[in-house]
Amino acid sequence: MDVVSAVSVQIAKGKAIECNRFETVDQLVDWHVQRQCTLKRSTKERLNNLKSMAETHVMSLFHGVAITDMNHQKIDSALIQPMFEQGYSVSYVRTNFFLLKTAFSIARRLKHITANPLSEVQFKTFFPETFSVTEAQIKGCRVNTEYLIYILPAIGQQQPPQRLLLMMMLAHGSRIGETRKALWQNISFIEKRWFIPKEDTKNGVAMSYPLTSEMIELLRSYQAWQRELGYNSDHLFPLSRWNNQLIHSAKASEWVRGVLRKHGVHMILESEHDQYGLNWVLITLCVNICLIMRGIS
Known part of the structure; x- marks a missing residue:
């Protein structure tokens, strides 16, 4: 269910319309990273990695992209394919994907966005049915x-x-x-x-x-x-x-x-x-x- 259809359902049920706090994906991800750093529930090293990953990849790849434009195709063309083309491992691409997915999930739970367009998007969706993410991660660590x-x-x-x-x-x-x-x-x-x-x-x-x-x-x-x-x-x-x-x-x-x-x-x-x-x-x-x-x- 995308954002437009979610709002339509709210109107039909006579519910108050929620407003997005963020307009673009990079704004949402930046908020998520800053929030995690403020909460300090993770180690300093993990928070530094989170911030670096967000700034280097996710926020850059989705800079200026409207939240309402997010779907499977957009994630595939803006994140999945470019990172694999640059030689990043399955594990690293997966980590970036889950950073994005987690940011949207928390933003929706706190009602900063009207709907979560990534709620049904899974990492394995971007690969053939016979593809095993686990095997690919293991194979990526081996050197012939x-x-x-x-x-x-x-x-x-x-x-x-x-x-x-x-x-x-x-x-x-x-x-x-x-x-x-x-x-x-x-x-x-x-x-x-x-x-x-x-x-x-x-x-x-x-x-x-x-x-x-x-x-x-x-x-x-x-x-x-x-x-x-x-x-x-x-x-x-x-x-x-x-x-x-x-x-x-x-x-x-x-x-x-x-x-x-x-x-x-x-x-x-x-x-x-x-x-x-x-x-x-x-x-x-x-x-x-x-x-x-x-x-x-």
Whole structure:
């Protein structure tokens, strides 16, 4: 039921007509984000991610779009298709969709809009019936070892922080969030281990990764590079040499996404191969190639 038909029903029943507080989608989403930040019911990190996602994608893609124009077709043409064309993962596109859907739902519940045109819109609607969002999300996290010849040169062209973040993720299969929070105090060159406390993992379970000799050499080189430039932070990935806070989630995601998009690697990773995974031989090869590229001197 769209907004016009909803108002018509209200008139027919003799009910008072409600007025929209917002005229455009970006106004509604901006209100939703500001409200969430005011309520502070989520962590600061989550709120920062919400604000960044809204400003970067949802508010931009739907800037000036009237609320009364929202429907399946508009969401598909303005959000779903453009984000997939830019190489974003199913999981990330889905998160943006639910940000939009939640904003409309809350606005309607608080009677800031007369009707919710997204109430019956589901994410799976935009895909064939045989498509599994869950399987696509899992597959999107896998890297075919045959594609390392494309990925490694792309990584080799990045700056030291971006390069190390990507190499650590490739070598250990760690998530972006876990990797960007890495601390020097949790890396032992003697025990050859990288420890991730449960507070920094997505599932709340502490993790410990073994470090190869090659990875230790890479980490030592990176540490020396940081000290030479005047970095004074326990974070492997601080915002800058003047700001010791760790990089934001959005920035780390952009580093990864930037490599895949810029070098066309994301197109390669979408191939329908069945066997995936990394082994220690390939991990060593990854690190050696990275060192040869002299990304960190």
